[in-house]
Amino acid sequence: MNTIYLDNGATSFPKPPAVAQAMFQYLTEVGASINRGVYGSAQAAGMTTLMLREGLCRLFNHDDPTHCILTGGNTLGLNMVLRGWLRPGDHCLVSSMEHNAVMRPLHDLAEQGVTFDRIPCDRTGRLNPADIPAMIKPNTCLLVMAHGSNVSGTVQDAVAVGAICREYSIPFVLDAAQTAGHYPVDFKAMNLSALSMPGHKGLMGPSGIGALLLSRDFAQNLTPIATGGTGSASDSEAQPNYMPDKFESGTPNVPGIYGLQAAVDFILSTGVDAMQRREQELTKRFLDGLRDVKGIRLAGSWELENRVGVISIDFETIDNAEAAYQLEQDYGILTRCGLHCAPAAHKTLGTFPQGTVRFSPGHYTTEEEIDAAVKAIAELAQG
Ligand SMILES: Cc1ncc(COP(=O)(O)O)c(C=O)c1O
Missing domain, CATH: 3.90.1150.10 (Aspartate Aminotransferase, domain 1)
Incomplete structure (x- = not known):
């Protein structure tokens, strides 16, 4: 059978065969970390990392690869946004179709005084953007929405939601777990402040790596939830404030970077x-x-x-x-x-x-x- x-x-x-080939090549022939060596193989790994950021920017219509953060996965990316942005007294809107990658951090934050409301979706899982304005409060400072549902496949009208967020000056965060790679996602047209995705689903890369694309304003005001060595500004014990280092502490998943870079290449060339x-x-x-x-x-x-x-x-x-x-x-x-x-x-x-x-x-x-x-x-x- x-x-x-x-x-x-x-x-x-x-996965596309090139994904495993790239990871194998990294593990057998390259091996170096990024940002931490001046020798040739370290430079090559750094170039592959930059190519990945550029590829992701092309795929999602973002113009600044320094604002394409490589994360340990989508759940981590969403936690970085929720925990790095929301403070006691803040109010957040979510759809009634969210994954626990959003809801569990929000429940944690609720214990610290963050409040949230769910924008109701109908029996097909669809949200009506016209319902949003009445739910906005003076302290609403974030709207988080799953673009595509991992249960019903329903895709929300992110352009319309983004337009409302623009009108009310509320940062808009899109969880593209089920759309990145197989459904158009446009950072600018959707007026996104943050776009989080895993590498291992529609992007067809390995697990353990994801991406978080941020707008300049949002990145400037977002607090990193993890700080540490970045291989840069090593004379200082303070976290660098520049991108992407502000949000990328610790040695990254370089085999994952190689695999995801090959996967993103595959998506870009297939379309x-x-x-x-x-x-x-x-x-x-x-x-x-x-x-x-x-x-x-x-x-x-x-x-x-x-x-x-x-x-x-x-x-x-x-x-x-x-x-x-x-x-x-x-x-x-x-x-x-x-x-x-x-x-x-x-x-x-x-x-x-x-x-x-x-x-x-x-x-x-x-x-x-x-x-x-x-x-x-x-x-x-x-x-
Ligand atoms: C809509 C949605 N959000 C978030 C996640 C979490 O992604 P990951 O488990 O890759 O971190 C998933 C995974 O199934 C998902 O479908």
């Missing part, structure tokens, strides 16, 4: 439009196949517009965890079941507490694999 990997929402697999088209074709085939299947409920919208290829199903005739288990045992199909670290999203979509079985095709998924998944779902749903 062949394995069918449909868990790209968790992490993309397989986000092409990645999105392919994902839409697969999603359409999946949704078309599911339309007549009895005994399942789709969490979210059947529409192809404004969505990524994350398809969540609530089985009505069989427990969702049991369905996921049988999908692997009997059909070799790998999915993710449960609440996907996003209880708020499931409450919004009406799938709490039972959760869903999530199918997330990726760039290398084939039509045959989609058809096999639809057939397996139909058989399981018969009970």
Whole structure:
């Protein structure tokens, strides 16, 4: 039995071959850290790091590679923003579809006197930007939103939300975990102050590395949550105030930098439009196949517009965890079941507490694999 990997929402697999090749090359031939040596291999590692920052800027329409911070992952990037920005007495707005990477830091901060409100989304997971102005308080100083839902695939209108944030002078933070690499994300058009993403999902790089792109204003006023050695200004025990060093203390994940650089190159040369088209074709085939299947409920919208290829199903005739288990045992199909670290999203979509079985095709998924998944779902749903 062949394995069918449909868990790209968790992490993309397989990766473009160049990713592992670049990491192997770094580990076997380069080996040096960045910013900390003047010898050739250290300079080469520094150049690759700069190429990665430049590539990410090109991908997300940002004009300053020094403001592209390399993080230890998306969760860390979001923590850097939330914990570095919010102070006791501040108020933050989030959507009702957020991942715990946002909600758990916010709950911690609530214990220190930060308050937050959830902008309600409808049963398809969609937020209406027109609801936002009435929720803004005099102390609202941040709006954080998941661009694409990791449960329903719903993509929010970030341009409209960004315009409202501009009007009310509220910094706008976008969690692009489910969109970066396979759906257009434009830092300027969305009026972003911060854009956080993992390297290992749609960007198709390794795990343990992510990126946080910051606007100049926001970076200037954001406090780093970790300080330490940067390989620069070593005469001083104070953290440098310049970018990107202000937010990049400690020896970075250089194998990850090499892998992500190769991955970003792959995305840039393939084109986000092409990645999105392919994902839409697969999603359409999946949704078309599911339309007549009895005994399942789709969490979210059947529409192809404004969505990524994350398809969540609530089985009505069989427990969702049991369905996921049988999908692997009997059909070799790998999915993710449960609440996907996003209880708020499931409450919004009406799938709490039972959760869903999530199918997330990726760039290398084939039509045959989609058809096999639809057939397996139909058989399981018969009970
Ligand atoms: C919407 C969303 N936000 C945040 C995260 C956290 O990303 P990571 O686990 O890569 O840090 C995820 C991961 O699934 C996600 O889907």
